[in-house]
Amino acid sequence: MFPDFDEAAAVVPLELLLARSSVAAVTVGSATVHRDGFALDVVVRVREEVRPVSERIDDRDWFATDRRAGVPEGRLFRFGVRFPDGTTVTSLDGVQGWERRSDDVPMLVLTVSRGFEEAGRGRLFRLDYRVLPLPPEGELTLACEWPEMGSR
Numbered sequence: 001m002f003p004d005f006d007e008a009a010a011v012v013p014l015e016l017l018l019a020r021s022s023v024a025a026v027t028v029g030s031a032t033v034h035r036d037g038f039a040l041d042v043v044v045r046v047r048e049e050v051r052p053v054s055e056r057i058d059d060r061d062w063f064a065t066d067r068r069a070g071v072p073e074g075r076l077f078r079f080g081v082r083f084p085d086g087t088t089v090t091s092l093d094g095v096q097g098w099e100r101r102s103d104d105v106p107m108l109v110l111t112v113s114r115g116f117e118e119a120g121r122g123r124l125f126r127l128d129y130r131v132l133p134l135p136p137e138g139e140l141t142l143a144c145e146w147p148e149m150g151s152r
Contacts, residue, residue, distance in 0.1 A: 009034040018142060021150035023047045028142060037132035039111075040142070042079065044125040046149070062146075063091075063113050063127060074147045081108060081131055084138025089131065107132050 009032050016028040029041040044063075062077050080090035089108035112128040 007034055016142070018042075019144050019146070021146075024146060024149035026144050026146075033134075035134065037130060037134050040081075040129045040131065042127040042129060044077065044127065046123045046125070048122040062148075063110065063125065076146075077149075078145045079108070079127070079129060080143050081135075082141040082143070083135040084140065085136055087135075091129070106135070 012031045012033060014028050014030055018026045018028055020026070023046065025045045027043045027045075029043060032039045032041075062071075062075060076092065078091055080088055082088045083106065087106050089106045091108060091110060093108060109130045109132070110127060111130050112126070114126045116124045116126075
């Protein structure tokens, strides 16, 4: 699932602005490609004044990967990839950690989620999504949606 130690992964700079609203922006900085799949470096910025509406919901819950996590669906950040053959994988597919279902079933896994305060400017979240297996040759489509933040 990670590149073998004897494999040199290729980093492809993307610098894509995927979505933007008055309170949030989502960018994809790069893709790291190896023989079994690839990783996407996604950065989410949220303005300072935006806070979770409930004491019980932490802002990290915005990035839950399972609808059963108890976070209202409209609050969840959704990220997805469409493969050239039309297959889609999303951040809400409920894959936990590295529970691999099958080598031939595509999956998207959030492997790292880190949040940072940006001195008086808001919060920045770095998300590392792994996509397995490597898709067939052709165009990939990246998409995100975050109803609570007005991003599509």
